[in-house]
Amino acid sequence: MPLIDIQNLNVSFSQHEGLLQAVRGISLQVEAGESVGIVGESGSGKSVTFMAALRLLREPPAIVTADRLNITDIDIMSADKKKLSSLRGRVVAMIFQDPMTAFDPVFTIAHQIIETIRTHRPRTSKSEARTEARELLLRVEIKNAADVLNYYPHQLSGGMLQRAMIAMALSCRPQILIADEPTTALDVTIQAQILQLIKQLQIELDMGLIMITHDLGVIAETVDRVLVMYGGRIMEQAPVQEIFDNPKHPYTSALLQSMSGNLNKDGRLTEIKGTSPNPITPPSGCPFHPRCSIAQPKCATSSPEVSQVGPDHTFNCWEVS
Amino acid sequence: MIMYILRRLVSIMVTFLIVSVIIFLMMHAIPGGPFDAQDMPLSEAVRAKLMARLGLDQPLHIQYFKYMWGVLHLDFGVPYQSPGETVLQLLSRAWPPSLILGGLGMLIGVPTGILLGMAAALKRNTWIDYLASAVATLGLTIPVFVISMMLILVFAVWLGWLPASGWGEPKKWILPIIAYAAIPMATYARYTRSAMLDSLNKPFVTVLRAKGLSERRIIFQHVLRNSSIPMVTVFLPMFIGTATGSIFVEAMFRVPGLGAYFVTSIETRDYPLEMALILMITMAFSLAYLISDILYAWLNPRIRVGGTQE
Numbered sequence: 001m002p003l004i005d006i007q008n009l010n011v012s013f014s015q016h017e018g019l020l021q022a023v024r025g026i027s028l029q030v031e032a033g034e035s036v037g038i039v040g041e042s043g044s045g046k047s048v049t050f051m052a053a054l055r056l057l058r059e060p061p062a063i064v065t066a067d068r069l070n071i072t073d074i075d076i077m078s079a080d081k082k083k084l085s086s087l088r089g090r091v092v093a094m095i096f097q098d099p100m101t102a103f104d105p106v107f108t109i110a111h112q113i114i115e116t117i118r119t120h121r122p123r124t125s126k127s128e129a130r131t132e133a134r135e136l137l138l139r140v141e142i143k144n145a146a147d148v149l150n151y152y153p154h155q156l157s158g159g160m161l162q163r164a165m166i167a168m169a170l171s172c173r174p175q176i177l178i179a180d181e182p183t184t185a186l187d188v189t190i191q192a193q194i195l196q197l198i199k200q201l202q203i204e205l206d207m208g209l210i211m212i213t214h215d216l217g218v219i220a221e222t223v224d225r226v227l228v229m230y231g232g233r234i235m236e237q238a239p240v241q242e243i244f245d246n247p248k249h250p251y252t253s254a255l256l257q258s259m260s261g262n263l264n265k266d267g268r269l270t271e272i273k274g275t276s277p278n279p280i281t282p283p284s285g286c287p288f289h290p291r292c293s294i295a296q297p298k299c300a301t302s303s304p305e306v307s308q309v310g311p312d313h314t315f316n317c318w319e320v321s
Numbered sequence: 322m323i324m325y326i327l328r329r330l331v332s333i334m335v336t337f338l339i340v341s342v343i344i345f346l347m348m349h350a351i352p353g354g355p356f357d358a359q360d361m362p363l364s365e366a367v368r369a370k371l372m373a374r375l376g377l378d379q380p381l382h383i384q385y386f387k388y389m390w391g392v393l394h395l396d397f398g399v400p401y402q403s404p405g406e407t408v409l410q411l412l413s414r415a416w417p418p419s420l421i422l423g424g425l426g427m428l429i430g431v432p433t434g435i436l437l438g439m440a441a442a443l444k445r446n447t448w449i450d451y452l453a454s455a456v457a458t459l460g461l462t463i464p465v466f467v468i469s470m471m472l473i474l475v476f477a478v479w480l481g482w483l484p485a486s487g488w489g490e491p492k493k494w495i496l497p498i499i500a501y502a503a504i505p506m507a508t509y510a511r512y513t514r515s516a517m518l519d520s521l522n523k524p525f526v527t528v529l530r531a532k533g534l535s536e537r538r539i540i541f542q543h544v545l546r547n548s549s550i551p552m553v554t555v556f557l558p559m560f561i562g563t564a565t566g567s568i569f570v571e572a573m574f575r576v577p578g579l580g581a582y583f584v585t586s587i588e589t590r591d592y593p594l595e596m597a598l599i600l601m602i603t604m605a606f607s608l609a610y611l612i613s614d615i616l617y618a619w620l621n622p623r624i625r626v627g628g629t630q631e
Contacts, residue, residue: 056530081536089533096531101524104543106622116532152622168532 002029007068011052013061018280022048024232035209037219040229043276090120093174097181099161103153110149113168120172136167159190176208231277231287236315248315251288294319333607340603355401355590398593408597419578423563426501434506438513460507469500469573486575497574516548554617557609
């Protein structure tokens, strides 16, 4: 049984201008212990998918529907608040993009880690939880852990806070860690350290990892399998090496082309022409067709079906298939 | 921090002196005096003797320094309208009703306002929010004497449940306390609502949810604590405002509090009482703001603990 099993997930937000369709019929499965990368540009629906999967979006304005949405054996769509709370942090932990705003500014780091531990294991005493918190900080390579416990968030740098957030996320031994752009807000020099730390902890603790990012470089270093998202849909899924060596979908290819380091013949960075689709009035058919260099009339009228190229490699494109 | 407090205390003393000069000059700039002929038919000789005894015949700057010298020794003089006691005795007699009514008004108004604001923030854009906002807006916009009048009309005249005015038995306190509570209630409802909405939209709230904390714990421990900073800092100045008596509420309910003396001391040119009242309020507000600022720093770790250490 997969750890996360999503069938036909739709997420929209009711807004003044109309219904903003952030996720449009996504299906995906994540096995226990697996590491999966979710790649896509801003607005592709990659974060919203997992926020919705944990019911972390405010509903309304968010509207979440799914044919199936299971995490472990819990049916998320029908789970009550208590069941959802006991799942969050314990089975699935999340770390977020901006560590500077992720902690409550008026409590110490110790307080915020201890409260996480004691929420899921209420029988742990405060001093036991404190010892655990210190060990967790050491584990994420914060050397002066005993001091850092007593710090308030504003006293730590972004990199240190992101380490502390990882420590907090790991405090209840989650089966899977969802990292939502965990390095985007950090200095480039720190990014590699944090990624390496996440990867190393994932292996040591034998937990699953979902890495949400717009950066293909991050994906290459941390995950086994990749899902490419665009316009609220999955465009391609494949093992990480396949994505880089044998991309099928024109969007995947374009994304790889636009990685920095790939200069075109004028010595300029390659870009994908056009702009992301408007989520209120998404294009009919394949969401990428207005920007696709090989689009056919058919692409504008009907959504491409799934094509299989390898045992684990699928993509959704009329023209390539 | 100690340097900061000392600096603030010095600046309060300077403010105090400036206010005293301005008030003293304005008081004497108002035409007329305490013993004018149309109010008090006294003979010239008696009037001159009275003026001499009270020192009113001396030059203004001498009068000022004499008065302030007294103030330094906590001697605020004798009120002209009640020469049988000192100003301090009069104030300590008149203050309790204002303090009790103002204090109880805050005690009722502030928690009600906080609850109203919380309900509005947590149920935003529902009828609860609209109702709470409407109540808060009415509380702030309807003048307190209109509220007082409506309370008297409904509860004293029409329903006959409560006495319309007076002082003494606690039954008579109820209506003025409600009138006093209106402004703290409305102010707190608005502060709480906006502070809570502000905190609820912070990214750390999503992190707390993702950690598996119950909604109740998130609201009561984290959101409320983050919203409490502005709520705590407006408390003391507001308390001074209500506890020094509202001229209107006390006049409407005929409460023998401080409020009335603000009017009569100006009307009758009761210089010592007028000075004492205004200096007292200046000092109370200055100290209230100082304590609020210290509380603000103490509640906010970003100020209390200082800058980045890493």
